[in-house]
Amino acid sequence: MRFSRITSLWLLALGGIISGCGKNELQAQVLKKHAPVTAEAISFVAADYQHNRPLTGPLKDSLDATISRLFPVNRMPGITAAMLMPGKGLWQTTTGFLSQPDRQKADSSSVFYWASVTKLITATIIDQLVLEGKLSYDDKLAKWFPQFEQAKAISIGQLLDHTSGLASFNTEPAIFKKEKHYTPEDLIHIALQQKNLFPPGKYWSYSNTGYLLLAMIIRQVDNRSYAEAVRQRIAVPLHLSSLRVLTDANMPAGLAKGHNADGSAVNEDYSVPLGAGDIVSNAQDMATFLLALLNGAVIPKATVTSRLQDLYPMPDKGMFYGKGIMLTDFAEITGQPDQWVGHTGGTETYRALLIYDVKTKIFLAVSVNAHVSVEAISRKLLSVAAQQ
Template sequence: MKKGISIIVTCTLLAMMAAGCGSNTNTKSTAASAEAEKLTEIKTKLDKEFTDYYGPDKFSGYVYISKKGNVLLDKGYGKADYEKGTENTKQTNYDIGSITKQITAFGIMQLQEKKLLDVNDKVDKYLPAFPHGNEITIHQLLCHTSGLPEYSTEFDIRKFRPSYKNFGIEGKDEKVNFLFSSGKGFQYSNPGYVLLGYIIEKVSGETLDVYLKKNIFDPLDMKNTSFRDETGHLSNLATGYETENKEKIETSWTLENIGFVYGSGGLCSTVEDMLKWEKALTEQKLISKESYEKIYTPNENNYGYGWYIFKDSAGKISYEHYGTGVGFRTYFLRAVDEDIKVIIITNYLNAPLEDMASLTKDYLK
């Protein structure tokens, strides 16, 4: 009799457990279904924004958006070349402008790990002819606190490149106007990152393009990321336009008149390669954890080394940056705590990229 009661009780408990498990499974299934439906709705709305709201008069390029492993948009819009009818694809090359800065900063950190430089070193240790180079540090160049202006036509920065014929001799009398004392403010400075590129060349003994290829692009299999060649040519490079009139932005790109910006801008890449770069950053490849922490430490104006760093009210961190090239614009967002990746690249110089970025972030909240 007792044995019979035991069997009945056991069966009852098993039935209750099965019912409970079924209830949990149903709840999880319902939640997963609702989440999938929500993601599908977001995908449709995002695509509609880039297809209809902005449309071919406002936007041409490529968009990649993902959240928590779910790809919400991975699509080209408009044309890479309107005369030839070439599509914008994941393998199309675009001028990524100031996205170059984060890669230059990465190179600096690699050299520091090899003890070939220190970010606290003064600039004149490597570029001896640069005026007031004994007053500013590599760190200040990296986080835009050196006092150098955003742009400058007052001095010929090419004289400070190690390959310059009179390197270390000419340039001492160049007029370099600083906006404030080093370390006493913030001013986004392209010349500052040009100098960082020169420092990489001086320390490594290689041109910047060779150094980046050997130490970053090849190890990460970024086969389609590089600078243009000496004539400004690059295979599969999209054509840069203004916007609605599809007017090409013509430029006489040569190493002589444009190539000196290396370090600050000028790199070209594909969305495919930029995703490889993002993956390497997420997995913290090629440099140490300590170097990554330095890169992501916000200084004045929330700027680290090649990234703007933001923390929202909930304490969630994101890294982002814009880039502008000759007829191109780029937006790159890594919201690491929410596992969000956004890459928007356009071959329209006047595309409303800030609006697009803001709208995209609103959808992803």
């Protein structure tokens, strides 16, 4: 199973560009960045969002009905979704099946996997450590992992925005199989067998290895496990009772299993990609986290804005990557003046999305335990919300 299709797609694109372009043209195409996202674009009145006030009335009924209609259309086993809407409150649902073949139903106690949305949290903890003077974005990888190629030139900042040049460990297809638990050290060994893709800072390529290393740096600098850092720095202060880091010894009974296209459930170890994709939660807690992050309750707003200054183009049209945060610009996709700020995640058997919709000022979190378009589901939910 692939942890993310981003890396392979981008490497294919990069290879094609290299074969047909000169050095300068390659750099111009790959590193042509999006204009920075301004503080005004992600400005909102936090008091307008009552995340403890459940939505009632016709809008709730319309959103619930929309989810019901989407099940047969998308052939999705289960879903957790939540919307925080200014002046309206919280809509949420967790429904369907944790395991469709077993007819094991999802309910309010269930948690879903969020894959690479984890990176949004990992990057935030790195920001906190920088603000506390325990780290610098300019610190070099060699300080902790000198065995990596060009470790003396690779910075924390480059690990955050995927310009380090490190190859991604998830080229090994067996890492999620339950037959063997791959430790972070196993993943580092896999990563060390691969050559760097390019000199640090020269191009862009999505690397789960970079975020694995960031999580291990957090462990060393913060003097506690990555899971405990997430709990103490994010989950506890924000009262996010469902949000946690999976570990090999901590697999909750209410975790939704991923599903293949034929509807069969898979038994996979989502704890493997430490810091890159090992968070589970319900949708409400994820939406609440993003609200707190963009509002300056986790790190200062100026730090959040700085993460959206250097935005590198991703393989999918209209998508750009900052420091542990994504921008989707619909002006480049549909021609409509709208943007999403947040992060997506996915495997061959799971898809997740956590975004702030700039136009409607709605926070939206969606995770589905199958490889379906959470983007299309999200657009539909936002459309319904905008009509009422």
